[in-house]
Amino acid sequence: MSVTSIKGFADMFPPESDAFTFMEAKAREVFGRCGFVELRTPIVEHTELFCRSIGEETDVVQKEMYTFPDRKGRMLTLRPEATAGVMRAYIQSARHTQEPVSKLFTTGPMFRYERPQKGRMRQFHQINCECLGSSSPYTDAELIVALMTFLQEIGLRDLSLKMNSLGCPSCRAAYKKALIAYLEGLDTELLCDDCKRRMHTNPLRVLDCKQEGCKSLTAAAPTILDYNCPDCRQHFDVVLRMLDAAKVPVTLDSCLVRGLDYYCRTTFEVVSGAIGAQSSVAGGGRYDGLIKQLGGADIPGVGFACGMERLALLLPQREALRPDFFVVAMGQGTQDAAFGLVNSLRRQGFAGDMSHAGGSFKSQMRQADKSRARFCLIIGEEELAQGKVSVKNMLAEGKEQHSVPMAGVAELF
RNA sequence: GCGGAUGUAGCUCAGUUGGCAGAGCACCUGGUUGUGGCCCAGGGUGUCGCGUGUUCAAUCCACGUCAUUCGCCCCA
Known part of the structure; x- marks a missing residue:
């Protein structure tokens, strides 16, 4: 064959394409029931949008984006995630003047230049939900319940929901200080090279390191939840209480640190033990400062993204439709x-x-x-x-x- | 960006101290002027990923290269 597909870009025939259609339909149904309306945004945005939202220092922005100049030299980027575009559309349309709370659902392809492996493509697909305009912990809980309901309704079992609270900018700063102090008290030579660098640039990420050596060193590190200020603590307590009331089992994980800079307070991740190294099937959290940071009003938000390729690996086999x-x-x-x-x-x-x-x-x-x-x-x-x-x-x-x-x-x- | 593994028929894979290229599945045809599945009999022109080298001879050995894949990393 003379021309083939691009590395990390997959064709999908049935049953895989059927699985994707099924997941999208179920998502529209479940999230629609929860009050989410569908928003479709462009696949290409100005590069600056992602630099400002995801964070200039993140790996995604630093080395994983498909960025190119258009014919007039403007820098454009194939979206590496959905939230930034949703925020941009929300701000640009002044949506907050039309309704106090916006619940937005979106789905489609995302692009990151990474080494492909199981559950990780360069073009991959996500289902996203964002709830903008409410800082209530009930909103966090509602969103997570909706996500877990969706995962259950497409037939997934044996997933675990990990949660943490990153606190607000002020209490997180106090925690960072304590964490750095703790790390400096250790024999830092035992940390991996990445962590030696990270412990000053982004100390929270050291907690998320997969190296055994780092893991054992950070096992006794101070816990971010202990440093949450009373407001943050109360917020998180309500979220946990509502999840408990909704019979959604939760595992607290003080090492759960999201890779994108904009998260605060509630963060969560849904993981599976059954699909290899790329085990995280959905993840999200609260991002109260993001809209303001992008030039909008000071409006809070929570959201999540769900990786469809990874869900597809877990989906139970369904019998193909029988024609009449x-x-x-x-x-x-x-x-x-x-x-x-x-x-x-x-x-x-x-x-x-x-x-x-x-x-x-x-x-x-x-x-x-x-x-x-x-x-x-x-x-x-x-x-x-x-x-x-x-x-x-x-x-x-x-x-x-x-x-x-x-x-x-x-x-x- | 870094490691490991694998590239042989449409698919899954055997294979040879280096000497004519194999199986199962799938597909097609027939066994039955008009009755599927099961069974039986047939049906393959495969650049043995590509290139170079070693050799009388390379699918096999060496080097390179490309691709795929699993990890690291990152993240959904």
């Missing part, structure tokens, strides 16, 4: 009648097919079987002459078959 019929045409002049019958049935809302290539009777019967249709509709010269169709139930064991008028076939379904 397959028409077999045999003999002179039968193909026109068969073509008409297929169209008529399809217009009545039934699903089915026929072979346009003809072929032997046996060949057409094999196609009928392969299509998994419930009924095989046979039109031969004899049937044609009588205006009838022989109907064979393909799911029955024996040779059950009977003849019905062509106009009355649909009644059998």
Whole structure:
């Protein structure tokens, strides 16, 4: 083959494409029930938007974005995540002047230049929900319950919800100080190279390091929850209480630190033990300062993103849809009648097919079987002459078959 | 950006101290002028990823390269 797809960019045929359609439909249904409306934003944005929202120092911005100049030299970027574009659209449309709280749902492809591996593509797909305009902890809880309901309704089990509270800018600063003091008190030579650097630039990320050495060193580190100020603590307590009331099991994880700079207070992540190294299937949190930081009003928000490729790896196998019929045409002049019958049935809302290539009777019967249709509709010269169709139930064991008028076939379904 | 593994038929994979290229599945045809699945019999022109080297001879050895994949990292 001369031209192939780009590394990390996948084609999807059934059953994978069916799985994606299914997930999107379920998401619209579940989140729609929870009051979310669908927002579609462009795939390409000004590069600056992502630098300002995700954070200039993050890995995503530093080395993972698809950034390029357009024909007039303006720097554009293929969105690496959805939240920034949603915020931009929200601010640009002055949505907050039309409604006090906006609940927005969006889905589509995202792009990051990373090394592909299981559950990680360069073009990947996310389902996103953002709730803007409410700082209530009930909003955090509602969003998380909606997410867990969605995951349950697409058939996922054995997921765990990890939660943490990063506090507000002021109490987080106090925690950072304490954490740095703790880290400096350790034998820092035992930390990995990344963590030696990170402990000053972004000390919270040291907690999230996967290296065994770092893990054991940080096991006794001060916990961010202990440093949450009374307001933050109370906020988080209400969230946890509401999740408990909603029977959503939660695991507190003081090491859960999100990779994007804009998060504060509630953060959460849904992980699976069953899909390899890329185990995080959904993640999100509160980002109260983000809209203001992007030039909008001082409006709070919470949201999450859900990785569809990773969900697809966990999705239980679903049986493919069974068509209602397959028409077999045999003999002179039968193909026109068969073509008409297929169209008529399809217009009545039934699903089915026929072979346009003809072929032997046996060949057409094999196609009928392969299509998994419930009924095989046979039109031969004899049937044609009588205006009838022989109907064979393909799911029955024996040779059950009977003849019905062509106009009355649909009644059998 | 860094490591490991793997590239042989449409798919999953065998294979040879270096000597004519294999299986299962799938697909097609037939066994039955018009009855699928099960069974049986047939049906393959594969640049053995690509390039270079070693050799009388390379799918096999060496080097390079590209691709895929699993990890690291990062994140959904």
